[in-house]
Amino acid sequence: MRLVSLEVADWRNVASAQLDTNARFVVLHGDNAQGKTNLLEAVWTLSNLRSFRESRYQRLIRHECDSVQIDGMVVGESGRRRLRWARSAASRTMQIDGQNVRQLRDWFAVLRAVLFCPEHGAIIRGGPVERRSFVDRAAFTTRPAHLDVVRQYARVLRHKAALLRSRKGGRVQVESWNSQLALLGGQLAARRAAALCDLSEPFVEAHRAIAGPRSGVATLRMRGLGRAAPGERLDPAVVTAQFIEKLSTGLDDEIRQARCLVGPHRDDLVVDLDGHPARNFASQGQARSLVLALKLAELEAARRQGLAPLFLLDDLTSELDRSRMVRLMEVLADLKNQVWLTTTDPRWLGPLPGGDVVSYKVAAGRVEPLSEPPE
Incomplete structure (x- = not known):
């Protein structure tokens, strides 16, 4: 192209x-x-x-x-x-x-297109939002329909959050939104896990190529609902069932705290360097190399799909x-x-x-x- x-x-x-x-x-x-x-x-x-x-x-x-x-x-x-x-x-x-x-x-x-700019240092240094956004962007690059799932989940989440904040809805109303949230959340978490599978191997190789063979081993993992073993792809139906259980268990806490406590909107991509989260200790140069490796992995994942x-x-x-x-x-x-x-x-x-x-x-x-x- x-x-x-x-x-x-x-x-x-x-x-x-x-x-x-x-x-x-x-x-x-x-x-x-x-x-x-x-x-x-x-x-x-x-x-x-x-x-x-x-x-x-x-x-x-x-x-x-x-x-x-x-x-x-x-x-x-x-x-x-x-x-x-x-x-x-x-x-x-x-x-x-x-x-x-x-x-x-x-x-x-x-x-x-895949973009690298100075602000992308936040993928390593920033909060979970930046890292979830990267995974969603990588998934979108190869599967544009992923954007529809992200938007639908966000829309249902906003409605549920507004209901909880209003403190006017009871368990029945919240559970109604939870049923929709669980279905979309299962799809979203599974799609992110698939994107992570596509990125993991190219990321390791790209980091070694940029940072050098003595720079340590860089790996990726997801923390939260979308957690999976390295190379594992998740079944959306299984994730949905797990999400339903977590929503049911946490329902009273969500109503009491008036906020959404469970779901893939709280997941986090963890970038490890030699087994430790890079966010906590990576130098500026190491962080830049890691971000570039993520972007190159996104390119390679796309290449493998033609x-x-x-x-x-x-x-x-x-x-x-x-x-x-x-x-x-x-x-x-x-x-x-x-x-x-x-x-x-x-x-x-x-x-x-x-x-x-x-x-x-x-x-x-x-x-x-x-x-x-x-x-």
Whole structure:
């Protein structure tokens, strides 16, 4: 899969830009706060219909403009397809080859992407929400229908939580929501366990490749309702039965405390380094290597299912030391995926496969192609 061209209009600080990106590596370089990440964000938005930095579309529109538009030509599993995404106060446009999209799954099947950015350090350092979100994102990359289960579970959970907070519902009303929650929760936990199975082996290999053979053994496990032995896939029906039992046992406590105490919304992905939770002791460099290994594992899990998402890496050269950067570039050189990189100093990227790189200089929202990769 490749995004062979990108056009943006009134996006962030970019008035207009047309990029020819038919190469394995696309390098965006320039000083800080010039628009490099904005372009990477445009690619992510075209893939996922949402920004990774801003939830309000109004902030994506260039100052004093009324609308924003992103166009991209994709060559991938479904052939050659043109995507258009546009937003204004009055309308939202999502088109594939000029036709309005009715089913989101049709859109998500055209362009997939995996993102690494500095904020993803929270996957290791942050709370369980960030880690659950990573697992859900990895599951979505290969199985877009996972998003429907996540949303349905969240909707039922909100209704139950509101009922508990109101303290107006009795056991019968809460049990009614619990029956729906158990069915969806069983599916969600089983899907996450399947995603973890897909990620575990590639994660170990990717971490060793980036951090080096003396860096320790990194492993993954899920804690909570979705807990499973390494490599184990869970039966949704079995998990649902377990969830029903836990909900029944904890019903009185939930009513008394007026909050939802049991379910996959409380699960946590544990990233271990030599058998100990990395969140508690990993150095900054170790944490960055672990996050990159997670992202590379997501790419490999997709590859094993015949998919090749774009790999988007933001501000990579500020996140890794020289030795890790060298090892990472060796890994990237072996990938078949298209890779997009932003950097303030392209010399840190080291050698990229010659003849398959396009580079752009970004300054004050203006984008200029370079005939040769910067030195």
